[in-house]
Amino acid sequence: MNISTISRVSSISLLASAICMSTQISAQDKNKLTNNGDIEVIMVSAQKRLQSVQEVPISMSAFSGDMIKQIGATDFKGLTDVTPGFSVVGGSDAFPRSYIRGVGSNDTGVGVDPSVGIYIDGIYASRNGGALTDLMDIERIEILKGPQGTLFGRNSIGGAISIVTAKPTEDLSGEIALELGNYNSQVVKGLINIPLIDDSLYVRASGVVRKRDGWQENKLSSVKGNSRDRASGRLKFTWYPHDDIEVNQSNGWSRFDEVSTNLENYSSVYPIDELAQVHDDKKMVNGGLDFWGNSNNDQAPLVPILDRRVRDHSLSVDWFVNDGITFTSLSAYRTFTTFNTSDYDGTEYYFGENEGSKEHNETISQEFRLSGASDSLDWFIGTSYSHERNKMDFLIGLFDFGPLIGSNLNNGAPFLEDSQVRTVTDSFAVYGDATWHVNDKLNLTVGARYSSDDKSIHYNNPIQTQGAVNLGGLGFVMPIASQFVDENGIPNPAYQHLDDDWDDFSPRFVVDYKLSDDAMIYGSVTMGYKSGGFNTYPSPATDSGFIVTPDATASVDPELATSYELGLKSTWLDDDLTLNASLFVLDYEDLQVREIVGTVVQLANAGKATNQGLEFDMNYQVTSDLAVVLNGTWMDAEYDEYISGGVDLAGTPLLYSPNFEGSVALDYFKEIEGAGELRGFISIAYKGDHQIHETLEQEAYTTVSARLSLLTQSDWEFAIFGSNLTDEVFLNSYTGQMNTFGLVAVTRNEPRTFGISATYSFY
Numbered sequence: 001m002n003i004s005t006i007s008r009v010s011s012i013s014l015l016a017s018a019i020c021m022s023t024q025i026s027a028q029d030k031n032k033l034t035n036n037g038d039i040e041v042i043m044v045s046a047q048k049r050l051q052s053v054q055e056v057p058i059s060m061s062a063f064s065g066d067m068i069k070q071i072g073a074t075d076f077k078g079l080t081d082v083t084p085g086f087s088v089v090g091g092s093d094a095f096p097r098s099y100i101r102g103v104g105s106n107d108t109g110v111g112v113d114p115s116v117g118i119y120i121d122g123i124y125a126s127r128n129g130g131a132l133t134d135l136m137d138i139e140r141i142e143i144l145k146g147p148q149g150t151l152f153g154r155n156s157i158g159g160a161i162s163i164v165t166a167k168p169t170e171d172l173s174g175e176i177a178l179e180l181g182n183y184n185s186q187v188v189k190g191l192i193n194i195p196l197i198d199d200s201l202y203v204r205a206s207g208v209v210r211k212r213d214g215w216q217e218n219k220l221s222s223v224k225g226n227s228r229d230r231a232s233g234r235l236k237f238t239w240y241p242h243d244d245i246e247v248n249q250s251n252g253w254s255r256f257d258e259v260s261t262n263l264e265n266y267s268s269v270y271p272i273d274e275l276a277q278v279h280d281d282k283k284m285v286n287g288g289l290d291f292w293g294n295s296n297n298d299q300a301p302l303v304p305i306l307d308r309r310v311r312d313h314s315l316s317v318d319w320f321v322n323d324g325i326t327f328t329s330l331s332a333y334r335t336f337t338t339f340n341t342s343d344y345d346g347t348e349y350y351f352g353e354n355e356g357s358k359e360h361n362e363t364i365s366q367e368f369r370l371s372g373a374s375d376s377l378d379w380f381i382g383t384s385y386s387h388e389r390n391k392m393d394f395l396i397g398l399f400d401f402g403p404l405i406g407s408n409l410n411n412g413a414p415f416l417e418d419s420q421v422r423t424v425t426d427s428f429a430v431y432g433d434a435t436w437h438v439n440d441k442l443n444l445t446v447g448a449r450y451s452s453d454d455k456s457i458h459y460n461n462p463i464q465t466q467g468a469v470n471l472g473g474l475g476f477v478m479p480i481a482s483q484f485v486d487e488n489g490i491p492n493p494a495y496q497h498l499d500d501d502w503d504d505f506s507p508r509f510v511v512d513y514k515l516s517d518d519a520m521i522y523g524s525v526t527m528g529y530k531s532g533g534f535n536t537y538p539s540p541a542t543d544s545g546f547i548v549t550p551d552a553t554a555s556v557d558p559e560l561a562t563s564y565e566l567g568l569k570s571t572w573l574d575d576d577l578t579l580n581a582s583l584f585v586l587d588y589e590d591l592q593v594r595e596i597v598g599t600v601v602q603l604a605n606a607g608k609a610t611n612q613g614l615e616f617d618m619n620y621q622v623t624s625d626l627a628v629v630l631n632g633t634w635m636d637a638e639y640d641e642y643i644s645g646g647v648d649l650a651g652t653p654l655l656y657s658p659n660f661e662g663s664v665a666l667d668y669f670k671e672i673e674g675a676g677e678l679r680g681f682i683s684i685a686y687k688g689d690h691q692i693h694e695t696l697e698q699e700a701y702t703t704v705s706a707r708l709s710l711l712t713q714s715d716w717e718f719a720i721f722g723s724n725l726t727d728e729v730f731l732n733s734y735t736g737q738m739n740t741f742g743l744v745a746v747t748r749n750e751p752r753t754f755g756i757s758a759t760y761s762f763y
Contacts, residue, residue, distance in 0.1 A: 042062045042140060047435075054520070057443075057512040057524060059565060062142050063140060064139070070667065071683065072721055074134055075133065076131075076132070079141065082629075082663050083143050083631075084632055084633035084663065085101045085102075085657075085661070086145075086159075087099045087656040089732050093260065094129050094308065094338045096128050097128065098118070099656040099657075100143070100158040101158065101611050101635065101657065103116070104656065107594035109594070111421070111533045111534035111535055113530060113533060114155060115158040117155050118131040118163070120252075121164060121165055122316070124153050124154055124386065126334075126363050127361050130308075131163075133232050134230060136189065137234065139164045139165060140164050142160075142162040143162075144159050144161075147159075147526045147527060148160040148528075149449045150432075150447035150448060150506065151447070153429065154429070154453075155530045156528065157528035157560075157561050158528075166206075169204070170202060171763060174190070175192075177189040177759035179755050180757075181756070182752075182754055185212040187211075188208070191204065192204070192205055199240065205234070207231070207233040207234070208232050209231045214259055216283075216284060217283045218284060218286050219283065219285040220286065220289075223259060225260065225284075226750065227258045228258055230254070230257075231254070231255045232252070232254040234250065235250070235251045245317065245318070248315070249315050251312070253309075255310075258306050259303060259306070260305070262346070263342060264747065265277060265746075266279075266746045270291075272349070276346060276347045287347075290349070290412075292412055298350075302355070304341055305341045307340070308339075309336060309337050313334075314332040314333075315332075325370065326371050328368070330368075331365070334363045335363070336361050337359070340354070340357050341353070341354055341356055343745075344743075350399050351738055352741075353396070354397075356393075357395070358392070359390065361390050363389075364387045366384065367385075368383055369382035378437075380432060380433055381431070383430045385428050388423075388426075393418070394419040394421075396416065396419070400412050404741075409470050409471065410468040415466060415467050421536055423455060425453065425456075426453070427451070427452070427531070428453075429451045434447070440514070442511070446509055447509075448505065449506045451506070453502050453531035453532075454499070455531065457534040457536075458497050459496040461478050476540070478537070479548045483546055483547055489547070500555040502531050507526075509526075511523050521566070521567065522565075526562070526565070529559070530559040532557050535553060535556075535603035539602075557605050560588075576620065576622075578618065579617075580617050581616040582615050583614050584613060585610070586610065587610055588611070589607075590605040590607070590608075592605060606644070607642045608641045609640055609654055610636075611654060615634075616632055617630070618631070626666065626667070628664065629683075632660065632662025632663075637653055637654040638650075639652050659688050661687040664683070665681065667681050668681070675710070675712065676712040679707075682707075684703075685702065692732065692733060692746070693734035696734055701728050702728065703723075704724070705721075705723045706722055707719055707722075715761050716758065717757075718756070720755070721755060721756075722754035723750075724749070730749050731747070732748065733747045
């Protein structure tokens, strides 16, 4: 046994000893303050059966719809400040990237899948961009940390985000809300619940329209960056055709039509506008001036457009066969189309730009599940199939960098290259999970998942008629058919069409034990898997005659992870204090990373990584009017083996994994005689130093958000709220497309935002 293993075992043993000494703990099922002065019970379905958070032997964060409103989260990105170990990054919401415990993917192409699974009403959203919609009429959100393939499904190696929307109910009810804020923010929200047929058929409709002017001022353009223009809607039906059958049908749609955040230059080897190097205000410079000083080649500043349309339809049927067995069918069809543009260098010059990227996705999925419960055993078995088609059409623009190497490529003018990529993925799985109640105190859980994934990719790039004239139709970064060669270096267009398949068996073992009626400890070993993939944009090697070698298009291996976790879930002080903690060790192999080496974009497996840490969350009902919510994560996450572009990055921290991050929130409630109920909520979140790229560290920062509301006796609620109240400035993403030319671009966070709202509800 090596020293590292001994250290981990010792750490786990120490925590186990500390937990076992906590015999005075009192337990219960509550964890959020409500408007009646109690801690709100949040029931979750992480293990495919309804349980309280305190009963689930998994490290997780759960948020009710009420708590989401207090936090001010408009999409799941808004939960990152109050969920240590969870980050969502990206300059554009077209390609958000999620990380949990340092596990995520820096490749947003269609050839690979995300490492954090997102599920909406149990349905896997295969592309994170299609899942990032407004949180409207939400019952709860569960964020589970560590591999979750057995319980949730595909590509949940880092964790899972489960979004559960509200179901229709038997009562006539509704709500309408108006919000106004700075940057001319305007939001209208509404919902209505109608019982169409008593005891049989109910319908629930909800919608939101969100608009806001941009806050980012571009010196060279009148169009401000980071505006909002979004609309979403959902229509749900619940039907009980028989006492033993429940049918739920859901239809959702979403539209984004807005301007994203402009990239800002972080470093450059060239003289550039001094404003392009300032990151602590809302001003920047982003344009299309000719780098060589020829005004005839100047281009208009690129506007970073985000245009997205999402549609989803699902049908779930639950047949309660008897008191102990339930059969579930879940059918879904999801489609989305996203168009976006963005600058890659963040300077006043035209160096490199995404002139237009259009992604279209269609996914059909079917899941069958049989579950049962008895005094001694809770179990489920299931099978699922999904068919996914992706199209990515991408137009990139580059300046004529020929003079840097001695000759023009395009007579000094910018040139364009086009990429057309298609992928098809078929995934099949069989899985199950069973919990044996050995006695009143001890439970043993065994789960497993067998996954089979088949993926094909087709590179259909046209002749680059708008490309560099001196390349004669060949692609500099987007190769055409004649540039693909076989192992012998002979041109072979067949290498444009590739396929591969992978399979995996991932088990899960959990032991949980009640120290008393008030506390539970648990230990688990879980394996995770993310399917292999392909390089979406293989580029030619300029030092090898502009050819694309088989190495550039070869598939990458699946990612594999093994998670070891020891945890405590408990309450104290006559149900007024909940305290949960977990010690985890995550061994991660073959991370799929996108690298830019010289002019070559490639996809590679990054060897091995390890993350070990401690998480905790506490909720203390200080008085009948005040609750304190505290959480935090200590992590030691780094690459054990990783060589990129000849540079050994072993020992480098994993992205978005600070040594410590945490938050504290105060939730205050007071009844005011004759006026109504006053509620105040404030949260303070701290994120320590962390890497946003292997070569770029973001220093620690703290953000503050708050909400103050009054619920009147006539069912009106008036509120004032704000986010990032101290107007903290930090970088949240890194773009390396122009690294080869000595340019690095970044995006910064949103500034202070605030507003007021009025809501009327009827029941």
